[in-house]
């Protein structure tokens with residue numbers, strides 16, 4: 001296994017796998033950050049603030065550049081985080097059924113160039129989802145640790161009619177923008193290995 005070139009301030013296996021897919025081995029240091037939105041905070045400012053806070057919290061733990069990220073599903077101006085239980089998960093999918101919502105993912109990388117960050121918005125259109133499908137989907141266990149209560153990369157792909165933007169951002173990390181930030185911080189990716 002290659003030596004880590006980046007500290008990943010995240011408990012998300014999706015983010016680790018996405019970084020591995022572009023040749024970036026990481027050491028993982030998840031941070032416990034208060035994810036309560038501030039009064040009047042826009043969804044964009046919210047994900048950006050959390051991504052920076054995660055990177056800042058883990059940065060002193062290793063001598064490596066450090067990446068933090070946050071993903072939120074936004075519908076009718078409401079930020080949907082991870083569902084706490086079936087009722088909340090079902091309410092989220094009812095809100096998303098048959099319409100377009102926005103997924104915001106912010107990424108922040110601290111390193112020799114200071115704190116650099118980017119925020120990506122992706123539009124996701126879902127077909128109508130029936131009450132029976134919502135119950136069956138919850139029982140698979142997939143929605144529980146996902147913002148908005150679904151995983152586009154998993155079983156919920158059958159509900160997704162169209163996306164406009166970045167698929168990797170919806171999964172948890174916008175790889176195009178992340179690569180740009182990593183290069184600016186001198187972190188090697190596959191094409192330089």
Ligand SMILES: Cc1cn([C@H]2C[C@H](O)[C@@H](COP(=O)(O)OP(=O)(O)OP(=O)(O)O)O2)c(=O)[nH]c1=O
Pocket residue numbers: 009010011012013014015030031054069070071072073082103145146147148150151152153170171172
């Ligand atoms: C919308 C969507 C979200 N997700 C995931 C990505 C993130 O892991 C999670 C959003 O929660 P986050 O709070 O962004 O991330 P996390 O708690 O998993 O990890 P950490 O805070 O330690 O970095 O939802 C999917 O995997 N697929 C999807 O389609």
